[in-house]
Amino acid sequence: MTEPTIIQLQPMPEDWQRALAVVAHPDDLEYGCSAAIAAWTDAGRAVAYVLASRGEAGIDTLEPAKCGPLREQEQRASAAVVGVSAVEFLDHRDGVIEYGTALRRDIAAAIRRHRPELVITLNHRDTWGGTAWNTPDHVAVGRATLDAAGDAGNRWIFPELVEQGLEPWNGVRWVAVAGSSSPTHAVDATPGLERAVHSLLEHRAYIEALTDEDPETYVRGFLTGVAEQTAERFGGTPAVAFELFSR
Numbered sequence: 001m002t003e004p005t006i007i008q009l010q011p012m013p014e015d016w017q018r019a020l021a022v023v024a025h026p027d028d029l030e031y032g033c034s035a036a037i038a039a040w041t042d043a044g045r046a047v048a049y050v051l052a053s054r055g056e057a058g059i060d061t062l063e064p065a066k067c068g069p070l071r072e073q074e075q076r077a078s079a080a081v082v083g084v085s086a087v088e089f090l091d092h093r094d095g096v097i098e099y100g101t102a103l104r105r106d107i108a109a110a111i112r113r114h115r116p117e118l119v120i121t122l123n124h125r126d127t128w129g130g131t132a133w134n135t136p137d138h139v140a141v142g143r144a145t146l147d148a149a150g151d152a153g154n155r156w157i158f159p160e161l162v163e164q165g166l167e168p169w170n171g172v173r174w175v176a177v178a179g180s181s182s183p184t185h186a187v188d189a190t191p192g193l194e195r196a197v198h199s200l201l202e203h204r205a206y207i208e209a210l211t212d213e214d215p216e217t218y219v220r221g222f223l224t225g226v227a228e229q230t231a232e233r234f235g236g237t238p239a240v241a242f243e244l245f246s247r
């Protein structure tokens with residue numbers, strides 16, 4: 001019996017200058033995606049982060065009023081490690097983020113402010129690879145981001161945004177979904193991997209609450225493992241994979 005052919009991922013488009021990453025929680029980008037972001041900012045591209053929540057429901061032993069500001073601080077430090085200084089929070093409530101027009105409007109507004117050609121988000125599907133159930137926040141924010149890429153370009157969908165001075169932005173060419181079980185494209189993780197490790201390590205309070213393992217061993221093992229798993233579909237190069245939707 002012959003081995004099934006492994007479909008190879010295509011390199012991500014390079015002809016863009018600005019990206020906006022929109023996710024539900026602090027750490028969503030650091031669990032796998034930030035090696036690509038480090039490579040992009042190295043190349044002189046601007047990347048901004050928008051987080052729907054402050055991740056305030058993420059640590060069992062810390063009440064949300066204390067957890068939110070701590071995780072916001074960790075997220076800003078984490079973004080700085082990979083060359084991202086613009087980090088915004090939309091203040092939807094962690095754990096119960098609802099898909100709907102309020103979320104779409106907030107994301108469309110962020111897209112109009114930042115005018116990205118590439119929008120990045122996290123797995124919007126019900127499961128991770130058909131085996132683990134995804135969280136409702138990721139599903140809601142991922143779907144709303146895919147939708148808001150279109151909303152941002154339509155003057156009449158959220159007319160109140162135009163009244164606030166946010167003119168339509170029709171320049172989103174792609175939405176790239178990280179953590180998808182049907183990836184189509186990838187970015188070489190090698191140059192950014194070390195910074196990705198340090199970027200995720202900035203979520204120290206969260207990680208220490210999550211695992212008894214040494215944080216650096218845990219983070220390095222996780223991120224290297226994901227990048228190496230992707231290598232078999234990217235010509236042997238450790239990589240960050242995305243499912244790319246064109247617009």
Ligand SMILES: [Zn+2]
Pocket residue numbers: 024025027028138
């Ligand atoms: Zn998350």
